[in-house]
Amino acid sequence: MRVLVLGGDGYLGWPMSMYLALKGDDVGVLDNGIKRRWEKEIGGGPLIPIPPLPDRARMFGRRTGRRLSVYEGDLLNAVFVRRALEDFSPDAVVHFAEQPSAPYSMIDLEHASATQHNNVVGTLNLLFALRDICPSTHLVKLGTMGEYGTPNIDIEEGFLEVEHKGRKDRLPFPKQPGSFYHLSKVHDSHNIQFACRTWGLRSTDLNQGVVYGIQTEETLIDPNLGTSFHYDAVFGTVLNRFCVQAMIGEALTVYGTGGQHRGFINIRDTLKCVELALRHPPTQGEYRVFNQFTEVFGVADLAIRVQEAARELGVAVRIRSMENPRVESEKHYYNPVHRRLEELGLKPTLLSDELLGSMLRFLGDHRDSVKRERLDPDVNWRGSIPAPATT
Amino acid sequence: MRVLVLGGDGYLGWPMSMYLALKGDDVGVLDNGIKRRWEKEIGGGPLIPIPPLPDRARMFGRRTGRRLSVYEGDLLNAVFVRRALEDFSPDAVVHFAEQPSAPYSMIDLEHASATQHNNVVGTLNLLFALRDICPSTHLVKLGTMGEYGTPNIDIEEGFLEVEHKGRKDRLPFPKQPGSFYHLSKVHDSHNIQFACRTWGLRSTDLNQGVVYGIQTEETLIDPNLGTSFHYDAVFGTVLNRFCVQAMIGEALTVYGTGGQHRGFINIRDTLKCVELALRHPPTQGEYRVFNQFTEVFGVADLAIRVQEAARELGVAVRIRSMENPRVESEKHYYNPVHRRLEELGLKPTLLSDELLGSMLRFLGDHRDSVKRERLDPDVNWRGSIPAPATT
Numbered sequence: 001m002r003v004l005v006l007g008g009d010g011y012l013g014w015p016m017s018m019y020l021a022l023k024g025d026d027v028g029v030l031d032n033g034i035k036r037r038w039e040k041e042i043g044g045g046p047l048i049p050i051p052p053l054p055d056r057a058r059m060f061g062r063r064t065g066r067r068l069s070v071y072e073g074d075l076l077n078a079v080f081v082r083r084a085l086e087d088f089s090p091d092a093v094v095h096f097a098e099q100p101s102a103p104y105s106m107i108d109l110e111h112a113s114a115t116q117h118n119n120v121v122g123t124l125n126l127l128f129a130l131r132d133i134c135p136s137t138h139l140v141k142l143g144t145m146g147e148y149g150t151p152n153i154d155i156e157e158g159f160l161e162v163e164h165k166g167r168k169d170r171l172p173f174p175k176q177p178g179s180f181y182h183l184s185k186v187h188d189s190h191n192i193q194f195a196c197r198t199w200g201l202r203s204t205d206l207n208q209g210v211v212y213g214i215q216t217e218e219t220l221i222d223p224n225l226g227t228s229f230h231y232d233a234v235f236g237t238v239l240n241r242f243c244v245q246a247m248i249g250e251a252l253t254v255y256g257t258g259g260q261h262r263g264f265i266n267i268r269d270t271l272k273c274v275e276l277a278l279r280h281p282p283t284q285g286e287y288r289v290f291n292q293f294t295e296v297f298g299v300a301d302l303a304i305r306v307q308e309a310a311r312e313l314g315v316a317v318r319i320r321s322m323e324n325p326r327v328e329s330e331k332h333y334y335n336p337v338h339r340r341l342e343e344l345g346l347k348p349t350l351l352s353d354e355l356l357g358s359m360l361r362f363l364g365d366h367r368d369s370v371k372r373e374r375l376d377p378d379v380n381w382r383g384s385i386p387a388p389a390t391t
Numbered sequence: 392m393r394v395l396v397l398g399g400d401g402y403l404g405w406p407m408s409m410y411l412a413l414k415g416d417d418v419g420v421l422d423n424g425i426k427r428r429w430e431k432e433i434g435g436g437p438l439i440p441i442p443p444l445p446d447r448a449r450m451f452g453r454r455t456g457r458r459l460s461v462y463e464g465d466l467l468n469a470v471f472v473r474r475a476l477e478d479f480s481p482d483a484v485v486h487f488a489e490q491p492s493a494p495y496s497m498i499d500l501e502h503a504s505a506t507q508h509n510n511v512v513g514t515l516n517l518l519f520a521l522r523d524i525c526p527s528t529h530l531v532k533l534g535t536m537g538e539y540g541t542p543n544i545d546i547e548e549g550f551l552e553v554e555h556k557g558r559k560d561r562l563p564f565p566k567q568p569g570s571f572y573h574l575s576k577v578h579d580s581h582n583i584q585f586a587c588r589t590w591g592l593r594s595t596d597l598n599q600g601v602v603y604g605i606q607t608e609e610t611l612i613d614p615n616l617g618t619s620f621h622y623d624a625v626f627g628t629v630l631n632r633f634c635v636q637a638m639i640g641e642a643l644t645v646y647g648t649g650g651q652h653r654g655f656i657n658i659r660d661t662l663k664c665v666e667l668a669l670r671h672p673p674t675q676g677e678y679r680v681f682n683q684f685t686e687v688f689g690v691a692d693l694a695i696r697v698q699e700a701a702r703e704l705g706v707a708v709r710i711r712s713m714e715n716p717r718v719e720s721e722k723h724y725y726n727p728v729h730r731r732l733e734e735l736g737l738k739p740t741l742l743s744d745e746l747l748g749s750m751l752r753f754l755g756d757h758r759d760s761v762k763r764e765r766l767d768p769d770v771n772w773r774g775s776i777p778a779p780a781t782t
Contacts, residue, residue, distance in 0.1 A: 078500060078504075109469060109515065109516065109519040112515055112519070113469075113512050113515050116511060116512070116578075116582075117508060117512060120507060120511070121508060124500065124504050124571075125500065125504070128499075128500040128503070128774075132774070151562055152559065152560035153553060153555040153556065153558045153559070153560050153562075154555060154556050154558070160553070160555065160565070162544060162551070162553065162565075163554075164545060165544065165545050167543055167544045167545070167724070168543065168544070169542050169543035169544050171542055171565035171567070172565045172566065172567065173565070174551070174562035174563045174564070175563065175581065176562070176563065176584075177585065178589075179585075180515075180582070180585075183578075183581050183582055183585055186578075186581055187507075187511070187574075187577075187578040187581070190566065190568065190577055190578070191507075191571075191574055193567075194569075194570075194571075194574055198569075198772055198773070199773065199774065327588070327589045333558070381589055382590065383519075383523070383590065
């Protein structure tokens with residue numbers, strides 16, 4: 001299968017590209033490198049520096065004999081998008097190429113607007129190119145569980161069977177996203193669904209939970225093939241950040257009461273889920289949604305899990321509650337369904353103490369590289385705190 | 392009350408501005424005139440030429456003694472938006488300032504992308520300016536009934552009481568919009584709802600039906616104070632277009648079977664509805680939705696109504712079905728609720744044969760100004776027909 005991975009330089013896109021290439025797929029890797037510039041803007045950056053995309057694609061080729069075709073360019077450039085699809089002729093496109101951070105989108109107007117423009121217009125460029133060049137190509141799009149918010153009913157996979165005043169329909173599940181980033185994903189979902197209905201495209205929208213983890217089978221092949229691991233308050237996800245805080249002797253910072261519950265997934269399972277979507281494509285014209293996570297955790301409970309795993313390694317860790325910089329429910333019902341990927345064969349990698357221990361040991365070895373000043377949030381959802389200074 | 396009308400040069404914005412000024416409100420009229428350029432681009436334009444905005448604001452002042460403060464500029468310019476709010480200090484903002492045409496948004500990628508960028512980013516600029524400058528100002532936003540699509544259940548006003556697996560919640564009504572324009576309004580609705588929830592702004596989202604009509608009390612004051620009436624296949628709405636076709640001896644063109652049902656509203660009622668929303672503002676932090684239409688018609692039935700009204704005037708009119716350039720259901724359930732504006736006191740102006748007759752007589756008087764070549768659609772939802780040439 002020919003698969004073009006958009007955003008192939010990122011935390012998920014890079015191991016995804018290697019994973020598929022090693023499964024025997026022909027893989028193209030497309031990226032414009034802008035994520036690296038966003039990281040610099042907020043004074044962040046990956047824990048361990050990563051080589052430029054063309055370099056690591058070459059290194060991967062030398063180590064494995066598998067070629068990754070690199071396309072350097074921007075989804076906002078519609079001509080580039082068309083040329084890449086014409087040149088690569090993909091059977092499927094996996095679309096990770098979006099601004100992925102809720103806090104980044106909440107810095108100020110400029111960042112909110114840039115996030116929605118980048119994500120929505122980039123995806124529009126892609127949808128029109130698919131329509132005109134390869135309408136049977138399967139679009140696998142990364143969405144987020146955060147599109148749903150925290151309704152007081154079970155969250156189904158994309159659609160809800162509604163009975164209302166004696167009539168029935170299957171309707172898109174109502175969305176209550178919690179940041180301009182999450183909103184951009186909701187906008188994308190509506191645009192993609194329209195393109196499938198109107199033009200007969202086919203797409204799988206993967207509403208992914210919070211991803212954690214550092215290594216996959218592929219990143220372990222060579223130290224130069226690691227993925228970009230983020231732990232800062234803007235681009236790091238909560239469990240990754242807790243593990244870093246634990247190993248540098250900082251308190252684990254829980255926003256508010258920590259009663260927020262979210263779906264979580266191991267980075268290795270992300271790769272397996274996307275592969276399952278690719279191997280079992282939707283029919284032409286179909287828009288389908290899979291909820292891509294394996295477990296639900298409360299944030300405060302997760303802090304305790306990390307604390308306990310650190311104690312096993314002889315490391316004493318404090319937990320500190322701080323005023324929540326986000327506007328979100330800290331006590332809410334949460335029972336999202338995640339059945340369809342399991343039905344396709346996913347065997348979840350659950351969060352074990354062994355897994356936490358191995359993450360903590362790895363991070364302990366790299367503790368000197370951590371920028372402590374990037375761990376505490378300086379973006380407030382209410383807009384009262386100025387944007388972080390550019391470094 | 393101080394009311395700033397965004398898009399005050401348009402079909403609805405202009406009579407709205409005059410209406411409120413004559414009710415004693417202090418009215419600011421903001422527009423960048425881009426709609427006039429879009430009309431030229433597709434070879435269209437209003438049936439009767441309209442003077443530039445500053446000129447007609449002056450004429451209105453001379454005739455009525457009521458001043459309209461004109462702000463010429465673009466919502467895409469965030470600095471301009473902030474300055475206008477700072478200068479005018481509105482109690483309420485009425486937001487008509489969007490690209491308003493579904494066919495225009497479906498011309499090609501460039502137009503789809505420009506529509507979503509213009510509407511979504513313009514509204515984001517406005518939301519941040521409201522947050523920072525006047526967070527208690529009431530935002531009255533024009534949405535569309537087309538946000539809902541045609542579900543197989545009754546369409547409620549913005550929200551749906553859901554009972555699912557034994558639990559209950561009141562959730563945003565699921566959206567199934569039918570063009571990139573309608574999608575842009577759905578994106579706006581999600582962004583505005585988020586701003587109300589997160590920043591405590593307050594907003595009324597008016598999901599308006601298809602508007603028809605030529606005159607209001609205010610446009611009749613002086614021939615120079617008329618509103619921009621459109622009948623072409625891009626910017627004209629269906630009933631206005633049928634009336635023009637009838638009076639120039641063209642067949643009324645019904646897309647497909649004409650079984651499409653939509654909510655309709657007289658332009659005079661638009662003014663009354665917006666006023667009702669203004670006089671009864673939501674509480675701080677509230678996001679509410681009113682369905683703003685008064686009657687449901689099937690398109691084919693509407694053609695027959697126009698045919699009969701023309702016959703009364705001694706004009707024989709044919710009805711012609713043509714291949715539907717849109718992708719939409721031509722046979723569907725449609726029962727949208729429209730209760731909240733009536734509860735606030737709206738007395739609907741229903742479509743009477745007298746009203747149709749007066750529209751037809753007016754258009755008969757101006758039949759020589761009609762550009763016949765702009766009546767047939769040349770934008771196809773499937774993308775197979777090229778964009779109309781620039782004139």
